[in-house]
Amino acid sequence: MSEVLKLVRENIQKLTPYSSARHEFKGNADVFLDANENPFETGLNRYPDPLQNTLKIKLSGIKKTDPSTLFLGNGSDEAIDLLIRVFCEPKEDHILIVPPTYGMYKVCADISDVDVRQVQLLTDFQLDVDGILKESNQHSKILFICSPNNPTGNLMAKEDLERLLQDFPGILVIDEAYIDFCPDSSMVSKLSEYPKLVVLQTLSKAWGMAAIRLGIAIASPEIITLLNAVKPPYNINKLTQQQALSFLDKENEMQDFVRRSVEQRAKLSRELSGLNYVLKVYPSDANFLLVKMKDPSFIFHSLIDQGIVVRDRSRQPLCEGCLRITVGTDKENDFLIATLKSLQ
Numbered sequence: 001m002s003e004v005l006k007l008v009r010e011n012i013q014k015l016t017p018y019s020s021a022r023h024e025f026k027g028n029a030d031v032f033l034d035a036n037e038n039p040f041e042t043g044l045n046r047y048p049d050p051l052q053n054t055l056k057i058k059l060s061g062i063k064k065t066d067p068s069t070l071f072l073g074n075g076s077d078e079a080i081d082l083l084i085r086v087f088c089e090p091k092e093d094h095i096l097i098v099p100p101t102y103g104m105y106k107v108c109a110d111i112s113d114v115d116v117r118q119v120q121l122l123t124d125f126q127l128d129v130d131g132i133l134k135e136s137n138q139h140s141k142i143l144f145i146c147s148p149n150n151p152t153g154n155l156m157a158k159e160d161l162e163r164l165l166q167d168f169p170g171i172l173v174i175d176e177a178y179i180d181f182c183p184d185s186s187m188v189s190k191l192s193e194y195p196k197l198v199v200l201q202t203l204s205k206a207w208g209m210a211a212i213r214l215g216i217a218i219a220s221p222e223i224i225t226l227l228n229a230v231k232p233p234y235n236i237n238k239l240t241q242q243q244a245l246s247f248l249d250k251e252n253e254m255q256d257f258v259r260r261s262v263e264q265r266a267k268l269s270r271e272l273s274g275l276n277y278v279l280k281v282y283p284s285d286a287n288f289l290l291v292k293m294k295d296p297s298f299i300f301h302s303l304i305d306q307g308i309v310v311r312d313r314s315r316q317p318l319c320e321g322c323l324r325i326t327v328g329t330d331k332e333n334d335f336l337i338a339t340l341k342s343l344q
């Protein structure tokens with residue numbers, strides 16, 4: 001049994017997946033009477049491609065990886081949920097998370113009744129590799145790491161990720177939701193070396209397609225096959241597949257948007273640092289800034305009074321006093337700064 005298969009829950013190893021009508025018939029035909037669809041053309045009367053092959057071929061060109069290494073989910077949140085359901089036996093296995101981090105890993109584990117072990121980041125927001133390995137055993141099925149990390153904004157050191165890829169006993173999931181803001185730091189190039197690596201990406205951030213709900217898991221074909229076996233048969237609807245295909249032609253526009261965001265982030269960071277109640281603006285590799293200040297609750301509510309919503313992260317470990325602020329348009333950022341200046 002392969003290294004990956006040994007980590008899979010027994011019921012999933014034995015699973016006979018649902019086989020949809022569109023799955024079973026693969027040839028060309030003119031008359032489809034196999035899926036109880038409405039035969040009258042509405043543009044949307046047929047079930048979509050369950051494995052999204054056309055979209056995967058397009059994405060594989062952009063991500064420089066083979067289509068067989070791609071899984072598409074209803075947002076990356078679906079991939080997070082499915083990974084837990086494939087690998088973690090409820091009440092027996094656990095996942096590891098490294099707070100402060102994205103909230104969905106724990107919520108998905110809680111829903112599946114899977115324990116969560118937490119190993120806090122170091123004070124510089126980097127990984128406590130020794131602490132993680134000390135907490136790990138044969139029931140540590142998945143370690144979730146977000147890089148660049150939400151809410152702290154920093155990339156995790158590559159040497160630490162590589163050490164964990166070598167020594168962590170389970171699956172290492174690296175959530176790269178913000179990687180389009182620092183594309184050279186992606187771990188996708190390591191996939192061929194590490195069969196237990198899963199990289200999550202999304203069209204929800206830099207690509208500007210949060211509304212269509214399309215997340216991507218990139219991993220060994222063995223892991224992709226497992227995710228496909230467990231997913232709902234038609235998890236990506238046809239409208240989403242169409243929109244993604246047409247937006248993905250505009251990679252230049254996405255890169256332009258990233259350039260503008262990065263420029264605005266630098267300006268915002270400078271302006272924020274000049275405010276008398278701001279204690280620290282943390283460096284960011286993503287499209288948001290974590291900002292430590294004297295009275296975050298007062299600032300948070302004063303901003304809301306002016307119609308500006310930011311995220312209060314002050315109750316997260318290591319984030320005392322911190323608000324998380326997304327980089328907006330030039331105009332939005334100017335309004336934010338003007339409002340913040342008036343609160344000095």
Ligand SMILES: *Cc1c(COP(=O)(O)O)cnc(C)c1O
Binds near residue numbers: 203
């Ligand atoms: C925004 C975000 C996602 C994206 O989730 P989708 O379901 O793809 O919209 C994933 N992970 C992190 C850390 C995020 O911040």
